[in-house]
Amino acid sequence: MSIDQSARAALAVRGVRKTYEAGSAAVRALRGVDLTVSDGEFVALMGPSGCGKSTLLHLLAGLDRPDEGTIAVAGTRIEDLGAQRLARLRRRHVGLVFQFFHLIEHMSALENVALAALVAGARPAEATTRARDLLDTLGLLDKSGELPGALSGGQRQRVAIARALANRPTLLLADEPTGALDSDGAAEVLDLFQRLHRAGQTILMVTHDREVADGAQRRVRMRDGRMLADDEPSLVHEIPASLRAGT
Numbered sequence: 001m002s003i004d005q006s007a008r009a010a011l012a013v014r015g016v017r018k019t020y021e022a023g024s025a026a027v028r029a030l031r032g033v034d035l036t037v038s039d040g041e042f043v044a045l046m047g048p049s050g051c052g053k054s055t056l057l058h059l060l061a062g063l064d065r066p067d068e069g070t071i072a073v074a075g076t077r078i079e080d081l082g083a084q085r086l087a088r089l090r091r092r093h094v095g096l097v098f099q100f101f102h103l104i105e106h107m108s109a110l111e112n113v114a115l116a117a118l119v120a121g122a123r124p125a126e127a128t129t130r131a132r133d134l135l136d137t138l139g140l141l142d143k144s145g146e147l148p149g150a151l152s153g154g155q156r157q158r159v160a161i162a163r164a165l166a167n168r169p170t171l172l173l174a175d176e177p178t179g180a181l182d183s184d185g186a187a188e189v190l191d192l193f194q195r196l197h198r199a200g201q202t203i204l205m206v207t208h209d210r211e212v213a214d215g216a217q218r219r220v221r222m223r224d225g226r227m228l229a230d231d232e233p234s235l236v237h238e239i240p241a242s243l244r245a246g247t
């Protein structure tokens with residue numbers, strides 16, 4: 001099930017197409033997308049609304065299937081995997097972060113993160129320890145007993161990121177992770193992603209915000225369901241001044 005030229009890549013996408021039916025019309029969301037994300041890269045995927053960014057991310061996470069083309073995550077082709085094998089691969093290799101957090105409101109921050117570790121196969125004691133360690137790393141250990149409703153937007157998104165990291169994923173996929181946050185919260189999340197990247201985490205982040213994308217290592221662009229040429233790698237690779245707290 002391996003794909004050529006992807007053995008050392010966290011993600012390799014070749015010729016991916018996806019069409020949806022919208023009433024009597026066919027919407028060609030993806031029109032032959034190619035993308036490679038190497039191990040340890042932090043890539044921002046940019047483009048206007050409706051260009052296919054979120055559709056592509058859903059395919060990469062195995063939440064939908066392409067009409068044509070191949071997708072390899074950690075060297076394994078996923079587009080034709082059965083539901084059970086796909087679920088196992090997703091639990092092992094993929095972490096997902098969404099714009100609107102999707103935390104379980106009646107569970108504490110610690111319980112939200114530990115549940116993800118349990119689903120990934122950890123034993124209860126191990127899941128709790130892993131959740132505490134992640135919340136500590138993300139600066140939220142003192143909030144571990146709080147319900148999501150008692151947290152700020154930036155804190156809730158950090159809990160959601162901790163949850164996505166609970167299975168120690170090869171690839172972290174983030175769909176507009178700063179889209180529901182103010183500038184301070186966006187800076188918090190971007191700073192966290194940069195720290196994770198420096199520690200070796202592979203990240204593909206969808207964003208329409210150029211300032212957020214400027215904090216990534218590499219930027220790629222989509223338009224009308226197609227991938228455009230990469231931007232030059234970021235030379236500064238820092239949080240833009242307008243996103244820093246207090247600016």
